[in-house]
Amino acid sequence: MAKKKGSFNSGSKSAQNSKSEIPNPKSLVGIIMGSQSDWDTMRNASETLTQFGVAHECRVISAHRSPSLASEFASTAESRGFEVIIGAAGGAAHLAGVLAAHTTLPVLGVPMRSEALNGLDSLLATVQMPGGIPVATLAIGKPGAVNAALFAVSILANSRPELREKLHRFRAVQEEKIRATVLV
Numbered sequence: 001m002a003k004k005k006g007s008f009n010s011g012s013k014s015a016q017n018s019k020s021e022i023p024n025p026k027s028l029v030g031i032i033m034g035s036q037s038d039w040d041t042m043r044n045a046s047e048t049l050t051q052f053g054v055a056h057e058c059r060v061i062s063a064h065r066s067p068s069l070a071s072e073f074a075s076t077a078e079s080r081g082f083e084v085i086i087g088a089a090g091g092a093a094h095l096a097g098v099l100a101a102h103t104t105l106p107v108l109g110v111p112m113r114s115e116a117l118n119g120l121d122s123l124l125a126t127v128q129m130p131g132g133i134p135v136a137t138l139a140i141g142k143p144g145a146v147n148a149a150l151f152a153v154s155i156l157a158n159s160r161p162e163l164r165e166k167l168h169r170f171r172a173v174q175e176e177k178i179r180a181t182v183l184v
């Protein structure tokens with residue numbers, strides 16, 4: 001069950017994903033993951049975007065198991081109105097790189113914590129892109145999922161002052177919690 005979190009969205013809730021039956025507003029961010037098994041981690045990215053009221057779409061697309069779908073999604077993403085893509089995968093984590101190869105939209109990579117190597121494999125596979133095809137790689141697991149969403153909001157905020165204001169408020173609330181922490 002997802003934890004209820006505070007919202008920095010002053011307007012109506014516009015975030016949605018492929019699990020929703022509600023008709024979607026245009027998605028600005030695509031959260032793409034290599035497997036259903038990544039969802040427990042990547043739901044944190046979706047929840048963070050929802051907090052900011054950012055319309056997004058969550059999908060399972062595998063670079064290895066469904067390569068043509070990965071190519072089709074990324075190569076049509078810009079014309080469908082996406083502005084940022086988050087690509088999450090574990091192990092031989094080529095998804096973010098493959099998506100980046102098919103689009104000039106910013107691609108943020110989130111390495112999943114893998115069973116065999118605890119995510120080090122995912123991190124190296126995601127981060128070590130050849131010069132010319134950038135992927136901005138975040139931390140392994142949940143912190144990376146949350147930060148990918150925050151990074152996406154930062155990118156969108158460049159042309160949306162209301163999102164910039166929400167980011168300022170988010171940071172202020174975060175700092176206030178630290179200042180108010182009392183150790184017993």
Ligand code: RP5
Binds near residue numbers: 036038062
């Ligand atoms: C990757 O392989 C996925 O992103 C996932 O993290 C990992 C394992 O996938 P499953 O075997 O659980 O489907 O492609």
